Amino acid sequence: MDISSRENVVVLLEFESKKPLLSFAVSNNYPGAAILAQKLAEFLSSHHELSSIIIALESTSFYGIHIANYLSSCQLLMPFNTAVYCVNPKMIANYKKSFIDLGKNDYIDAFVIADFARVGRITIKPWRGSQFLALQRLTRHRLHLAKALTREKTYMLSNIFLKFSEFSMLEEEQQPFSDNFGATATSVLTDFLSTEEIINMPMDLLISYVCEKGHNRFSNPENTAKLLQQAARNSYRLDKCLYEPLTIAIASSFNLITTYTKEMKAVNAAIEKTLKGLNPNAYQSLLSIPGIGPVMSAGILAEIGCIDAFKSQDALAKYAGLVWRENQSGQFKADDTILSKAGNAYLRYYLIEAVSHIKKHCNEFAVYYQKKFDEVKLHQHKRALVLTARKFVRLIFGLLAKNQLYSSSRVDQI
Structure with a gap:
């Protein structure tokens, strides 16, 4: 058809x-x-x-x-x-x-x-039905929301720089707030029309404002107010006609960020509920790997579905697009081989993203990543990360096929 x-x-x-x-x-x-x-x-x-x-x-x-x-x-x-x-x-x-x-x-x-x-070219398993489709739609939608949230924050930073240039450029120790997208930062960027209002505001009133908007959670509100006022003094000045449009745009972005965050929490709850109707052992096997949380475990499980659909870890790697095309003719053999990327793009994303966290918690994967990183001088990080993801596929297939929990003693044999 x-x-x-x-x-x-x-x-x-x-x-x-x-x-x-x-x-x-x-x-x-x-x-x-x-x-x-x-x-x-x-x-x-x-x-x-x-x-x-x-x-x-x-x-x-x-x-x-x-x-x-x-x-x-x-x-x-x-x-x-x-x-x-x-x-x-x-x-x-x-x-x-x-x-x-x-x-x-x-x-x-x-x-x-x-x-x-x-002619018998089909080598995949038959359609598995909608058993994992519900979970897949939720995890893919969550990824869609996460990308939209990241995109909105990146876009908003350009408007913040125009209105309050120093606010987004300060070093961590000079930042007045730990979260530039938090409630207090939102209030500062939307309540004050211009940086001059912050500069001209009496210090005691600014301290009171910071305490009120931060719900008295700042350990040193006086220092926070001083850093905020210093950042305002060091920022570029704008024509008065620009402040109001920028403030409206920033406020709109904050509303979108709040909405995306709220929706992601609702989707997380729906994912957790859906997982209970599937194989709980498979989910626990993935969750037992250090550095893997519920989001990554659910995403990987949703894209793989039933592990019985794959006859080997090579088949699973091919499904994820983590295979390399050989380039050889006669006596010639190319040093560079291109990653296929012909498989499931969502599964490949989850595997590579998961490995970036796993290598911080599993010594075996950290050593393997560093080994691959040191082998070349070009594209070191990307190459090492993808190769480590390929190793991770072997671990996932072994755990799911044997219905086992993670154990570091088994990784050396993979």
Whole structure:
């Protein structure tokens, strides 16, 4: 099937022939799926020599999720040993290059996918259903919120620099507040229209203001007020027409940051609730690794799903895109090998991000990271981090496949 937002184009091939047996298109909705299942069932019932059906479609974002779920659990197709596969689009694109002068339309694309399945090129496990889909949607949404939060903070810093240049540029020991996005910092940047107001404010009133906005949590409010006033004196002055627009923009960014933070807490609670309905042992296995918290554990588990879907740690690494392309011809062998990145980008992100924390808590991974870091002089950190993530894949596969908790004594054998 070739999937799109509006319709699904279907081409049927028999294993011994390249000539299509049937081709048609249905709407990509529930009635269309029902028509598709009915047509397949009628065709198979009238051809008794056909005992099974393999349904292949490209893994095209979320457009294929509903139809894959429907067909994999459709009672009408169950008697025909139905297996649904979501294939990497890059594999289909590369396979299509083997055809000479093949055009481009939905029926041709569906034919190529069917022929890819016909010649036995599918090596992945069948569609696993929606068991981990709920968790995956939550963890991916949390990542979306986290990126939006980071992007908003980065954007807001440019406006803060324009209004109060020294505030975002001071060294840590000279910063009046420990958190530039906290409640007190928010009040200072939005309550005062200009830095002149802070400079001209009497010290006792400024100290009272800091205590009030900080809920009396500052150990030395007088020093905080002095640092704030000094930063205001050292900041650039702006034309009066700029202060109000900048203040409005900064206040809007703070509101967005507050909203993102609140929503992330709600999503975290939903993730925790969803995890209870899945395999608790797998979650605890990941959580037992030092440096891995609930967020990373849930994200990795959501993208991997059931570990039984992977026959080896090499298959898991390939699924994450943590494999390297060999570049060799004759006597030539390139020193640089390119990371594939053809797998699950979310899983690859979680693995690399997790390793950046693990190497701070696990000596074995810290030693391995440093070893890979010292091997080259270019791209040291990125290279070492990705290679350590590849080692981490072996650990994850071992723990999940054997249903074990982390033990440092096992890492040396990986």
